[in-house]
Amino acid sequence: MDANSIISSLTGKFPEDIFDANIESEIRIVAKVKPENVVEVCRYLKEDLSFGHLCCEFGVDYPDRNEIEVIYVIGSYEHPVVLTMKAILPRDNPEVESVVPVYWNANWYERETYELFGVKYLNHPDLKPLVLPKEMLGEWPLRKDYKGFPNKTARNLV
Amino acid sequence: MLTDSNAIADFIKKTKIQDVLNWGRKNSLWFMVNAMGCCGVELLATGMAHYDTDRFGIIPRNSPRHADVMIISGYVTKKYLPALKRIWDQMPAPKWVICFGDCAISGGPFYESYSTHQNVDDVFPVDVFVPGCPPRCEALIQGFVELQKKIEAKKDKGTDY
């Protein structure tokens, strides 16, 4: 399948949930997805369109728009296409359903997005910080308004 | 009994025996293999056959309980710092610290990072700083030589004189 037929298949199945679908280049599709139905869309992608490989999942902070985007990059071993799906969440209470039941490798991606952006994944099997210490939970260091950077001059060098 | 042995140690520190002890200590600086960052690769290479630090008595050890020198070889993240402190506590005195690489000295490329601890010399009594990103193995050997000189001159922080 090429990019066009993938888009029409997706929007045909989920006319409400997929919007702003675009072809960026021959091999890249960008689409926005409603956060409530991420899991169903992913299940359809995996089981019917053979997008079996979640390459990565991460967050982007947009303080001006008061939004956090959670981005799913999904690849396929059968189509020469990479799909980028964006779910837009409110910044004060970002919550989205976990896609671990569909793509098991999302587990650590979601834990990392949780510790860095504070995106709450509902029904995640084990939502706790991945690499940061527990005490830093709640600081969300990758949000743009994070202020906790150490600002000590290197005493040994000056 | 404890006070007695302390008294003996205090007495020894004032005599020539301490010089002999320090001569022995400086020539058997066993360091702990604790590769923490990319600098750790240089640390490992230093202990290998090419540089052959064994001839100076600088021998890599795998357990902190056998080691005299802890080399902080890379970035100290906030999560790792408690473990590093624990390793330090497990080492028997007299013990010394070498800060190896820019990360350990001041944060290096991870300066102003949310997850690293800058200025580890707040936490450990560091004797020698070896700058570089990463420093070469020769630099580490020179760091050891500086440490040996410090021990010989009784200026090191590992022993209280």
Ligand code: SF4
């Ligand atoms: S000083 Fe450079 S080489 Fe050493 S741990 Fe830091 S980044 Fe890596």
